[in-house]
Amino acid sequence: MVTLGLAHDLAFRELAFAWLAGKTAHGSRSLTRQEIEEFQGHSPEAPHRLLNQEGIWKPAALMATLSVTSGVATSRHNPYVDRVTKSGLVEYAFTDAPKKQHQNDGLRRAHVQGLPIIYFRAVRKSVYDAYFPVHVVGISEDRRVAFLDLTDTLGAHGRSDIGSVPPMGEIEVEYRGQVVRRRLHQRDFRSNVMFAYTSRCSVCSLGQTQLLDAAHILADSRGGLPEISNGLALCKIHHAAYDANIMGVDGDHRIHIREDILQEVGGPVLEHGFQRRHREMLRVVPENHRFSPNREHLAARFEEFQSAG
Structure with missing residues (x-):
């Protein structure tokens, strides 16, 4: 399959973000996997699905990773349960599967090229909160993890338009980490309460x-x-x-x-x-x-x- 150019790649991501914004009522509701799969084919411009199984997803035609998906936090031995750093970045583990190393390369390219991705955070089995646009702001080759910045996605309705995060001092970074962790927990809390009621x-x-x-x-x-x-x-x-x-x-x-x-x-x-x-x-x-x-x-x-x- 021929890889799309940068302009087409970005246009597809914008289409995906706009669809997710409507589907989630701008972040006010979680989505089942079945609902997320409704994206593919809903228009001629939507030929790719938005997520694979738990892990990294890069359609062959795109220049870089499109989405990453976490597992449920209570799952045992799940490599895709996220961890939030002191500074509020989500650590996302590379895949160890030999045949899927191109997915790790997709995260590296998203980092180098500054391409925004989607972060599907599991709140229950096959139910996710969608965070977008998310930027890959660092890669640790030694630890084999990517660092995801969710700052732009944590507004009142769970997302905001693509934008950059201003540099912060050491104290501000630690405070930001507290804010990010609190807001992640708030969204998990909201999703579970809405489900129960x-x-x-x-x-x-x-x-x-x-x-x-x-x-x-x-x-x-x-x-x-x-x-x-x-x-x-x-x-x-x-x-x-x-x-x-x-x-x-x-x-x-x-x-x-x-x-x-x-x-x-x-x-x-x-x-x-x-x-x-x-x-x-x-x-x-x-x-x-x-x-x-x-x-x-x-x-x-x-x-x-x-x-x-």
Whole structure:
């Protein structure tokens, strides 16, 4: 197969990024492998699939690697489980398979030529968060790893347009590493909470993914862990109300609305969004009881609501 020139190669990557942006609702939802495979052939300009199996994927016609795919973090003996460095770069291991050394060469060329790639990070089996555009900013031949910079992809919706990262001092680099690790964990948390709550608000059942958040019951500062049982799927208005102690949820999953809001006179959003929700039970909770909101966490958080009222 004839290798495409640089202009055609970049045009294909831009097509892939634009398709992923729409498919993921700009990073607000994860994708199954089956959904990702819908890319190939959706238009005449999309002759290549976006990922192979776990590992490095370079279509023969492209100049460099198109994507890398991680394994699930809990998998044992998986060479493609990522590691985040102190400075916030993802270390991605080369393949050791003798017949796939051209895939390692593809990562080297992406580094030399500055070609952006896609990083599919597994959050569950065959379910991925897509990070793009990602740049290969370094190669360690001794350790046989590539260093991926996700900084440009970690905006509010998981991605941003292609751009460069300004140089940082030593302290700033360490801070950036903390930010990257935190945001990776936040996206994992969001993906798993959305899955458990079938992408619907637990209070009003709204099912528009872009309008949903994964809310922490107990904040990090109070020892809350990024676990599904410490999360609620909430639409943005109910998330804001929960954080502002306008709305509380007790340990029995019952919704409470602050007294002054109950007495306020307003329009349909106030009435249907809040006043009629008072003392209702959560409408959506995970079917798997292991993922149900932790009653002790809810009770502790509910005390905050009562104190604020």
